[in-house]
Amino acid sequence: MYSRIHEPHACTLTDALSEWAISRPGMPWLQDSQGNALTVGQAYAGSQRFASFLCQLGVQAEERVGVFMSNSCAMVATVFGIGYLRSTAVMLNTELRSSFLRHQLNDCQLATIVVDAPLVEHIVCLADELPHLKTLVVLGDSRAAVPDHWRQVAWTDSSTCVPWEGPHPQPQDIFCIMYTSGTTGPSKGVLMPHCHCALIGLGAIRSLEITAADKYYICLPLFHANGLFMQLGTTVLAGIQAFLKQRFSASTWLADIRESGATLTNHLGTTAMFVINQPPTEQDRSHRLRASLSAPNPAQHEAVFRERFGVKDVLSGFGMTEVGIPIWGRVGHAAPNAAGWAHEDRFEICIADPETDVPVSAGQIGEILVRPKVPFGFMAGYLNVPAKTVEAWRNLWFHTGDAGMQDAQGLITFVDRIKDCIRRRGENISATEVEAVVGQLSGINEVAAYAVPAQGAGGEDEVMLALVAAEGGVLDMADIVRQVSAQLPRFAKPRYLRQMDSLPKTATGKIQRAILRQQGSAGAYDTEAEGAQ
Template identity: 55%
Template sequence: MMTQTPSMNPTDWVLPRILAEQGRLRPAAPWVTIVGGDSLTFGDAAADVRRVAGYLAGLGVKPGDMVGLMMPNSVDLVRAWLGIGTLGAVAVMLNNELRGAFLQHQLRNCGADLVIVDASLVDAIVEAAPHVETLKRLLVPGSASGPASARPQRLSWEGWRTAAPYDGPLPRGEDIACVMYTSGTSGPSKGVLMPHAHCALYGMGQIRAMQLTHDDRFYITLPLFHANGLLMQLGATLQLGIPAVVRQRFSASEWLNDVRRYGCTVTNALGALAAFVLAQPRRDDDAQHGLRALCNAPNLPEHEAAFRERFGIRDVFSGFGMTEVNIPVWGRVGQSRPGAAGWVDREHFEVVVADPETDRAVPPGQLGEILVRPKVPFCFMVGYHNMPDRTVEAWRNLWFHTGDAATMDADGLVTFVDRIKDTIRRRGENIAASEVESAISQMPGAGEVAAFAVPSSIPGGEDELMLAIVPAAGATLTAEAVIEHADKVLPRFAAPRYVEFMSELPKTATGKVQRAVLRKRGPEQAWDRDTPSRP
């Protein structure tokens, strides 16, 4: 069993293997509890996952096959994710809010013939299906199967309950476990090929940094289609054999109530979530709970101070990572460094801060780009699925280029400063400006479109998305019509807040839109979705 002292051989770092072992060692111990919903013990989860794997095998799914997974946080998502992995197939983790061209691109890129999709999300998949030739079948939890003539064909998810348990070989650490899509920069979203060892290392780092013990209970509010919720948090609880309390969707108003009700001791926050919690009205009993540690990224000094002083949380720390590179930088319980990400995990990674033009390391304390490479096999992405050119581009000079600016002192303490790449960070998601621009430019009357980030009105609240639009000749557009179109074609996390119409966009001599000029201009003259009486 992999706990705080895992096998030294990464080929053994496989979460489905660990679940099978936990099911034998602690079958009656609680593992996953959905707030207000179902629960699983380790024994139940281990047995269910083998039946899911058997059911998928009976449907013709083979090791290495891509299987889409689009579900809210639930015990069925856990069963499906680990069932796919047990079989040696590849779970393609699809964001629940994807729709339109965003969803079509990811489905085409992964080439999955089968998608497991919750009944509440099935319409988005059905609408995308005519544009995705490879998609043939859906497994739909929470819904009866559809007519055999329907395309894609709908099959009942519930067939796993009576399926023969899978008893074949389990995957190795070097085998691909899942694909997670990340923007990271301008251009279409990229599918990160993640080996099993890579997926397990997220939780191993969390256990070490947070000094988790068998007395801990993890509160998880982040979506399980991303690495933080699924691998850092849930993966850590699986490896250590401790309970996980999972909320289907984050709620700032219920955050502290849940912590108390379920006796949670540790949790993670990402991006604006901390700001939303701290924006809740103060109460006299804010510090009356059992939460001892919070991993908060980014960890603004004012946020750490508030969590410590207002909520009485003893340890607040941070980290830095990406879907591609794991978490090469971790803070440490008991060593507060407000504003910093943490120290380099020198056991598993090499990290330098380099000049983004030359890739030469800069002196300690000087600003540069974070570059990362692994020391241990298979604890890093294998590449971007079906995008070899983007893989090579990211790996220039045998370093992975994160596109993030930071400083690093002589002791390896890294402080994240800003993003170099042209992305927008909103609601915990990286949004490629080009994807938004492409979607909005399909609107009749839209000439040129620029999407860019402006600061959130909530301190520490990441970005808000703004559009600058030059209408086509003779066209008349309204901000309300633009927003209505955006809400139809964009995921909710990519919904623009501000719209400004311009006669021309600022450009370089070579015709490239100068988003830095637009960001500096800001939203003062823009129509604001939140206060539509403005211009």
Template identity: 40%
Template sequence: MRGHPKLDDLGPALPRERWTLVEAVRHQARAQGEREFLSFENGERFSFAEFDRLTDCLATALADLGLTAGDRILGLLTNSKEFMITMIATHKLRAVFVPVNTELRGGFLEHQIINSSPRMIVVDDNLMGRFSSFDPSETGIETVVGVGDESSPDISKLGLLAEVSQVRMDSLLDTTPNTEKLADPSPSDVCTIMYTSGTTGPSKGVLMPQGHCYLFALGIVAAMELTEQDRYFCCMPLFHANGLFMQVYASLLAGSSCHVTKRFSVTDWLNIVREENVTVTNALGVMPEFIFRSPPSPSDRDHKMTRILAIPVAEEWGVAMQERFGVKLRQGFGMTEVNMVAYSDLDDPVMSGCAGPPLSDFFEVIIADPDSDVELPRDQVGEILVRPKIPFCFNVGYFKMPDKTVEAWRNLWFHTGDAGRMDSEGRLFFVDRIKDRIRRRGENISSYELEQTLNEYPGVIESAAVGLRVPGAGGEDEIKAVIAINGPSPDPEAFLDWCVPRMPRHTVPRYLEFVAELDKTASGKIRKQAIRDAGVTEDTWDRESIGYVISRS
């Protein structure tokens, strides 16, 4: 193992008291000027200097609309120029950006809006209908900023929110910038709230300071050995830390360029890599294996890409993937709350689950007994616990959820809920998840929120949702829901037809079972492990067996 380079010397090489994304944008606007920074699949391209100028324009306009330090602005936006500009413009006012998953609808979305209580929302025109059932008096929303090509979109889709102030993004970007209205955030300023799915409760808003976001990006600059000559390819959603901080903002800090698409497509992936002269990319969840399982081609090495951050990787296909595409794979471990705390070396052999040595300049990482929090010897499996060594490189709690914050920080360690081990060479290995977290299509899913929605169906008494590992799922979970129903069981297709408009696509169960009652412990807890152990039974209905398709609309 070569070990990790000194991060302070990388990227803009800013002193730690200036570790903010705003400072990075301003620094690179001066240093890189009109060199290309970002491009999008619709053909839009802009430079470091233009990005700084556009964010000044929008920040000035938002200040004129009354946005001030500490206010929250929620974005329901697809991967786009407007997403990126909105975030940094918000930060230039020391306000807080709240990006939310564009798949959210119904109670999932309502919880995050009510919890974050934003003064403004910025929304793509084609997503306005998601807000039709919300009452602005319950949310505190004062202004809706619409994004799209239409000059006069149908705002009636907003329901009661159509009654609040409406403005268009294009008009705000035409504002003459006034830097006197802008602010200089510090690394300690909470600048972003990202929601992460809970297991026994609703999604939690992670409070992320500027220093936390900056180190997310700087860690990738080191791990992927980025330079100004690199070109990143981001096909992951910007409402998650990987796409936003570990690809786009890593490119910003490195002074390299980044090409952004709206979503991952295994059939288009290599063509885009080739056409855009991509040198580095990230692949998360099922993506790496999907890429490897795609049909081989004589042109698989006809590209400029040399590095992929791939999480997870299995030895059985990881080595072959490197050889096939002529790239080096790097793994790591992290989560929204704790940052990326470990990376493998590019020269390390591919080992299943190997995240590499922890970034010891910034984090303490131990493996502990899940019941006692006592540190375990090397090579024993326990829970991965993390805490920071420097201020503001870590979450500072869950928004409006002090009980969940205290629970996660038991005994002065942050509990990740993930099982792992540390080998004799000090490398961290991810083993599995602990308890009831479900992961599908690169998303952590709250079984609690899913069950709350299922329980709204007429006649449902209660439900239990679990993740099952089945062949062909790429190492991720397929969702099984066992539903206690009062009366005859509903038609499974009709039940899913009811579910689809009320929940994100990736949370719609694949497997359904209807029962008279759920098996419980003596203390009244549902025996979820028994459901997992049973897996797919003769009583389980599988939507894929009949070709049930969920549209993206």
């Protein structure tokens, strides 16, 4: 274990990796599904070399560096290398395309981006709209024609660099930026200090009662906090091994768990459902998995993982990129449907009336409000939108926009989203960004994007569009889906579409998505049923 886990205000993942590499350099740490493996010492040295490589390219401390990569040992060395340089990693979802990708690259004013070769083409097609970009560090062989005014270098060139010897980051320095979405504007960049990121892993160590005998199976993407901090960061702090899957696969999940010898893993509601929907086999209990952390954790999911797969502890939690994970389940305390209990030495939780911020009584539903007790244990704000930061911190509480309730024993249950947010496949989707893409199509006068419940018990949403045609025309739904599919990330593509004469609005002209949601998806055009992709 990292020597400073009982000093959360002083923790950084870079310091934890440095300490581990000095004490046990030959210990195996990472294996990835592409066949690569790293000892702790190799990972540390590779990260240090990559820091020097970036410095040679002209990247400076506090400068932002994009990371547009799939899970791999190389991605881990990249992120830690950026951290050691005291630069800021901008974690980009590999599904981003078109205006979604352009917004995030320009919002951060990225001059340098590290990218997997197959993804280069998605950046190149935006070349004329990226005034700040200068350098692409490419992992693998790319056939995309890069503009002459960009510099392209190979990721592997970092292997010859001398390890970085500059000052390491402090807990208050910004480790990374992750984007989170809403409905009132484009996705917002969350500024995440090193301490904030480490605090997430410290919570997992306590919640899961992790020991040196554990091993994490990581199949969620590292461009999100769950994969990068709840899982990978936890292994650094706890000094345990990890198996890193490039991409989640329900069909190989059990075999991966068994062959890797993993004892721990995390799920989202949908990934858990996909695993459960796999045909039962005689090997369902043939593994070492002792605990799984899933958010949300419906009772029917928990029962299957306990009874069919023989997982002793199935836990949940509650959090978001801005606040980390303030609420965790506990080993040995089954609490299906509930999120868990607050880590009260590190966070303060209040369930309050969403209009007045006045606390509600135990058992009553209100908005989940959070504030930190550890310095720099929260986000430092939203990038370039200070008004949104102030708005979220009304009355000196961070407003999650989520409804919950807390019983007399302190157990907290997530109930629903208060704000108009779409969550699909573990992603928060900006309705505004979806509407911007769809609204530019010929023949569409107005569009509203909103959430409808997904089928099954995954606890997540499907994207639905309400459309008003120009001049009373009739819309071709299949053609709309084909046109937007090239511009929307896969997770943001609409499942249901409905043409309407007009959209319900307030007296001030605001679309009433609550009314649209109440109407449901019955009778709407269903892209899956129609085979439109």
